[in-house]
Amino acid sequence: MWTARTYAARSISSLMGVPPDLPLSGDDHARLGEELDSIFPAARRARGCLFDAFIGNKAINAIPVEDVRAPTLVIHFRDDTGAPFAGAQTLAHRIPNAQTLFLDHGGHLGLGAYPEVPATLRAFLDKVPPVR
Numbered sequence: 001m002w003t004a005r006t007y008a009a010r011s012i013s014s015l016m017g018v019p020p021d022l023p024l025s026g027d028d029h030a031r032l033g034e035e036l037d038s039i040f041p042a043a044r045r046a047r048g049c050l051f052d053a054f055i056g057n058k059a060i061n062a063i064p065v066e067d068v069r070a071p072t073l074v075i076h077f078r079d080d081t082g083a084p085f086a087g088a089q090t091l092a093h094r095i096p097n098a099q100t101l102f103l104d105h106g107g108h109l110g111l112g113a114y115p116e117v118p119a120t121l122r123a124f125l126d127k128v129p130p131v132r
Contacts, residue, residue, distance in 0.1 A: 001042035012036060017082025017108020028111040035109060065094045072098040073124045075110075075117060082108030099124060 004012045013032060014020060024032065039045060072095045076088035085102070092098045101120045106112050 002040065005036055005040070009036065014081065017080050018111065019079045019081055019105075019107050022079065022105060022107050022111060024111060025113070031111065032109065065091065066096065068095045068098075071124070071128045073101065073121065074098055075101045075120070076103075077106035077108070077110060078102060078104050079106070080108045 001012075010020070013036070016032075016035065018024075018032065072092075074088055074092040074095070076083070076085060078085045080088075088100075088102070092100045101116065103114055103116070106114060110117065
């Protein structure tokens with residue numbers, strides 16, 4: 001992993017769901033670098049990655065999200081190469097009254113400047129009643 005991070009950063013970025021043609025600003029490069037650095041040491045993440053790959057991801061479609069009653073906002077970028085857009089659409093359709101914000105570009109990490117994301121999130125949270 002260290003070798004890939006050091007000498008093939010573009011390849012490992014692709015594994016993190018960053019489309020190869022996504023234009024990145026200086027801030028995006030810095031955030032991507034922080035995200036990449038956060039996976040080290042990789043040995044500490046091995047069990048979780050294996051769980052995701054062989055157990056968790058396979059089981060997710062069996063979760064009865066139709067029973068979710070909490071306010072839900074699904075935000076997804078169509079060019080996310082880490083999680084297909086169709087999955088976000090299906091999730092939003094299955095959760096009752098789910099709100100959505102779908103954007104064209106940003107990849108899996110939501111890189112780029114999208115003022116609609118914090119604005120939508122703020123409006124969503126402002127409507128959610130406080131938990132007591």
